[in-house]
Amino acid sequence: MLNNNHKNLNCAFAEPLISYLYGESGAAEKAEFEAHLKTCASCHIELTKFGFTRSAVHEWRVEEFDKLATPVIELPSSSIKTQTVATDSRSWFSDWRQIFSFKLALAMSALAIAVVLVGVTFMALNFRGDNIDVAEKTANDKVIKTAVSPTVEKTVEPPKQTVDTNKFAAPDLPVKIVNQKTAAPKSPAIKVSANAPKNNSDNVVPVRAGQNTNKGNQKFAAVPKSKIPSLTDSEDEEDNSVRLADLFDEIETK
Amino acid sequence: MTTDLTDEQLVEMAIAENPQAFGEIVKRWERKIFALCFGMLSREEEAKDAAQETFIAAFRNLKNFRGDAKVSSWLHRIAVNQCLTTMRRLKTRSESFLDDEDESADKIFVAPSGKMPSRTAEQNERVAIVRQAVNALPTDLRQIIVMKEFEEMTFQEISDALDVPLSTVKSRLYTGLKQLRMKLERTPVEIV
Numbered sequence: 089m090l091n092n093n094h095k096n097l098n099c100a101f102a103e104p105l106i107s108y109l110y111g112e113s114g115a116a117e118k119a120e121f122e123a124h125l126k127t128c129a130s131c132h133i134e135l136t137k138f139g140f141t142r143s144a145v146h147e148w149r150v151e152e153f154d155k156l157a158t159p160v161i162e163l164p165s166s167s168i169k170t171q172t173v174a175t176d177s178r179s180w181f182s183d184w185r186q187i188f189s190f191k192l193a194l195a196m197s198a199l200a201i202a203v204v205l206v207g208v209t210f211m212a213l214n215f216r217g218d219n220i221d222v223a224e225k226t227a228n229d230k231v232i233k234t235a236v237s238p239t240v241e242k243t244v245e246p247p248k249q250t251v252d253t254n255k256f257a258a259p260d261l262p263v264k265i266v267n268q269k270t271a272a273p274k275s276p277a278i279k280v281s282a283n284a285p286k287n288n289s290d291n292v293v294p295v296r297a298g299q300n301t302n303k304g305n306q307k308f309a310a311v312p313k314s315k316i317p318s319l320t321d322s323e324d325e326e327d328n329s330v331r332l333a334d335l336f337d338e339i340e341t342k
Numbered sequence: 343m344t345t346d347l348t349d350e351q352l353v354e355m356a357i358a359e360n361p362q363a364f365g366e367i368v369k370r371w372e373r374k375i376f377a378l379c380f381g382m383l384s385r386e387e388e389a390k391d392a393a394q395e396t397f398i399a400a401f402r403n404l405k406n407f408r409g410d411a412k413v414s415s416w417l418h419r420i421a422v423n424q425c426l427t428t429m430r431r432l433k434t435r436s437e438s439f440l441d442d443e444d445e446s447a448d449k450i451f452v453a454p455s456g457k458m459p460s461r462t463a464e465q466n467e468r469v470a471i472v473r474q475a476v477n478a479l480p481t482d483l484r485q486i487i488v489m490k491e492f493e494e495m496t497f498q499e500i501s502d503a504l505d506v507p508l509s510t511v512k513s514r515l516y517t518g519l520k521q522l523r524m525k526l527e528r529t530p531v532e533i534v
Contacts, residue, residue: 103512141523145491148472159390161397
């Protein structure tokens, strides 16, 4: 008796049915399924309908495919050549060379970019530095021009005689302060420094180029000589110390 | 000489710059690959092109062939991918190249009254319906039916080719045949 209650073949008999349908079931599996077919009408019907379906597909194949000739597979010569070339170049040296040629090209490109960047930066800095120098030069020129007035410029003479004779005439600030307090009254130039006549060359000292460039030019147009320690001031200080030493020596001798 | 070698040995020889070895592989598999392509695409010209492209792709990617896989599985995978690419291209070209056949599949073949239809016409109609029904199946089910019916591969070979378990092959084939039967039962064309 066939059992028609078996509706779903997916659970247990799908695979045995397919194997049996295509004749690929083993001996034990075949016997088991044939025994099941005697009692299962659904499997019997399913197997019959699957047989019809297979026949339909087989007919399609016979009618349309089996008549067709097998196409001639032609591998393009370019691909064969490519393959051959590729296999020829598969030595370790060629691989190494390919890798390093690529890396070398990359490194060269990076180096070129770096050189260009450095060059551009250098040029930009130089251009800026030139501008600064030009600005400083122009500013200094203005300072010099303003410091040395046309009238004074003709009469100014550098104090050559004092530089050679004084060994200790360092232009340090403490020395200047000491000189202003101690040796100022002795210098006759200081007395006339404030309201000195224009043609007096000792009253105006030219300011050297590069000094006080960041300050106003008019403030340093003409510096009175009284505010600047002269080389003779430090000489006086040296003389005083020598005198004190002489006094101590005299005391000791006495 | 090369006929005694396995597919894997032939591939190794082909990698070692022996073009005759790959020619032997082509000779062994061209018919089956063509059958697979025809079953998947249902068009002769597209199937030829797909088979051609399959072997070209295989030849160009010989170095990528894994030794642990079978050549048959490798070739089938390439062929299926090639067929899917062709189907997408055809679908893009004309909305769906199956639309025309959908319409023909919906038609019910009725013999003219008073005149016996020729067997050839009836056969052609039946074949067209079957072809359309197979084309309407999902790709994974259609692929297995074609491999079984056109290539006559065993379950184990299909399992190896698709890299799926044997039970999966059987269950997919069962489902595919069931869906195909249902599609064919909707058409009043006699199945011989």
